[in-house]
Amino acid sequence: xxxxxxxxxxxxxxxxxxxxxxxxxxxxxxxxxxxxxxxxxxxxxxxxxxxxxxxxxxxxxxxxxxxxxxxxxxxxxxxxxxxxxxxxxxxxxxxxxxxxxxxxxxxxxxxxxxxxxxxxxxxxxxxxxxxxxxxxxxxxxxxx
Ligand SMILES: O=c1ccn([C@H]2C[C@H](O)[C@@H](COP(=O)(O)OP(=O)(O)OP(=O)(O)O)O2)c(=O)[nH]1
Numbered sequence: 558x559x560x561x562x563x564x565x566x567x568x569x570x571x572x573x574x575x576x577x578x579x580x581x582x583x584x585x586x587x588x589x590x591x592x593x594x595x596x597x598x599x600x601x602x603x604x605x606x607x608x609x610x611x612x613x614x615x616x617x618x619x620x621x622x623x624x625x626x627x628x629x630x631x632x633x634x635x636x637x638x639x640x641x642x643x644x645x646x647x648x649x650x651x652x653x654x655x656x657x658x659x660x661x662x663x664x665x666x667x668x669x670x671x672x673x674x675x676x677x678x679x680x681x682x683x684x685x686x687x688x689x690x691x692x693x694x695x696x697x698x699x700x701x
Contacts, residue, residue: 558610558671565645566604568663580618580668583648591660593652598632600647601666609640609671616670617648623666628654631667638669 564570571581585591586604593599609615617636623629632651648667652658660666690697 558613560610560613560671561608563606564604565606568604571605571669580670582620582665583617583646583667583669585648585660585662585664585666587660587662590662593629593650593658593660595652595655595657598649598651600649601660603646603648605646606643607638607646608643609638611640612673612675613640614638614672614674615646616672617646618668618670620665620668627656627658628652629658629666635670636667 562570566584566586568584568586571583573581583603583605586602591599591601607615615638617631617634617638619630619634629650629652632649636649638646646669650660650666
């Protein structure tokens, strides 16, 4: 799949680190280091602008290392990049640790995963089909 991209950052284009990686790392673009206090959030720029084929979305997902080691995650994970979006990709990072965390320019902050999606048309009805689950949800099948 070809995705058009404008790269206004000083970083190389995002790329897959290994042969079968699902995600490409996104790097922060910032003139000065950003320090996130506990529970603080910010939108980090990437300098990247993409044009996705219709029917493809890009998901902005956390990096597990940042989450596990520092409590840094993508607040709206997975962030959705729509195929008709032409703005800069931003990453909403939040610090859910008890310590400050500093993001340097060029640091890998999140990853981008491309996915196919459907658009649905609603068919409004009065009754839905019966199933074994019925209206059970939110833990209705037990704890374990
Ligand atoms: O993590 C994200 C999420 C979204 N976007 C951009 C691309 C996306 O196509 C657009 C709108 O995102 P979304 O639909 O999630 O935002 P909204 O809050 O519903 O805003 P809008 O009213 O602009 O749709 O913002 C990002 O750059 N990063």
